[in-house]
Amino acid sequence: MNKRAILLVAAGLLIFGAIFAVKYLQVRASMAARAMTAPPPPTVSTATAQRETWSVQLHAVSTLRSAQGIVVSNEVAGVVASIEFESGQSVAAGAGLIVLDDSIERAQLAGLEASLRLASISLARAEELRTQGSNPQAELDAARATRDQAAAAVNEVHARLAKKHIAAAFAGRLGLRRVSLGEYLAAGSEIVQLESLDPIYADFGLPQQELARVKPGMDVAISIDARPGRTFHGTIEAIDPKVSTDTMNLRIRARVANPDHLLSPGMFASVDVALPESLAVLSIPATALAHSPYGDYVYLVEHTSAGTVVQQRFVKAGPRRGDQVAILDGLTEGAEVVSTGQMKLRNGIPVRINNAVLPDNNPAPAPVEG
Missing domain, CATH: 2.40.420.20 (conserved putative lor/sdh protein from methanococcus maripaludis s2 fold)
Known part of the structure; x- marks a missing residue:
């Protein structure tokens, strides 16, 4: 019985060893095959x-600014009677923006115009009598002075009325409206931002040693992060005659056409000045x-x-x-x-x-x- 058990154990060990040997050889063969098969090159x-040959360029950074830009405000106080614009609207020069209540001025104007008509009639009568020698020169002079005073009073009210009608000083684009209908505005209240957008200016600085290389009329290329892939072209319009004592840089202004209004004041821009060198x-x-x-x-x-x-x-x-x-x-x-x-x-x-x-x-x- 013991001999039989020993034989069975020996047979099992032989079988296990054979299986292990076969698997070992298979793994070795697989590893060798993989080693011989290199990955494809990238x-x-x-x-x-x-x-x-490249043209020589000078690089600078700039903040764009409008050729004209203001905060529209009222010169005289009053209550907003009419608002004649929308936020973001483009307007022509002279376009009406707001009207302040002018009922008092219009009433005053009616009375003063009546006084002017009466003074004009009195002056005409005094001139006629003077030609006939029926009145002294002093009466004619007094009538003429009265007429002139009445005309001046009418003109004064017309001027006050004009100040109640606030209009765009130049063509441009309006910002956000800052007033409401019926609101009382003290003199100098902010009504809306107005900016002219075409052309637009790019003001930038260059080291003072570049003064001899940069001239008005030179071409510049403008690029901004807000318009990737776009380059805007302009020309140098003016160079400040004084070097900045803070940065020791020349202040230079370039004029850039902006018909599509893709550029806005305040944008940060990169400026390249093309020099006549290679x-x-x-x-x-x-x-x-x-x-x-x-x-x-x-x-x-x-x-x-x-x-x-x-x-x-x-x-x-x-x-x-x-x-x-x-x-x-x-x-x-x-x-x-x-x-x-x-x-x-x-x-x-x-x-x-x-x-x-x-x-x-x-x-x-x-x-x-x-």
Whole structure:
């Protein structure tokens, strides 16, 4: 009985060992097969570093302001009798905005106009009598003075009436209404903001050493975050003759056409002044430039007998123009660099190039109209 049990145990161990050996060999074979099957190389697009000539530009920041902008207010006190505008409305110069109650002035005007008519009749009679020698010159002079005083009183009331009718001083766009019908307004109360929007001004500063390079009439390009992809063009209109003692900068004003009212006063803008100079640069697509704590770098493509590989190359980047960036050091003309797909790369790995779809590479991209 003991011998039989021993044989059964031995047989079981042999079977278990055989199964373990088979599985071990299968796992080893699978691991070897996976090791021999390398993952496909990452796919990238590439671009060539090109020698180009760029115009020289000066960069500045600006806050846009209207050519004319005021808070409309009343010169005389009164109760709002009529409101003749809507918030946000565009108005022409002279358009009526509000009317203050003028009933007292109109009543005064009626009485004064009657007095003026009577004074005019008296003057005409005095002139006729004077021609006949029936009255002294003093009476004629008194009648003329009375008529003139009556006319002046009428004109005064007309002036007071005009001040009760508040109108737009210039064409522009109104802001939010700040008064209500029937409200009593003290003199100088704020009624509504009025801003002229076309043209619009971009005031900016440049270092004083640029004075000799910047002249009125030079072209400027304006861009704002609120209008991505759009560039607005204008010209330098004036340069302040005095340098700011706070910043030591020149104050410069550019005039920018704004027929569609896409720009608004108070917007923060980026300004580029085009100078009549040129700069030879080595340019690549801005998408090819990557960043690290150690500096800017690109992946340089190398075609070897073993295949296509990439090498990390640190470079010194310069100014940007649209979709391009200038490389000041680290690349040579004609060098092929990875333009998209850098996130999956590391130094020395093979890659597959597919340039069917390339990133934008335009130094002056045009806006896409929606």
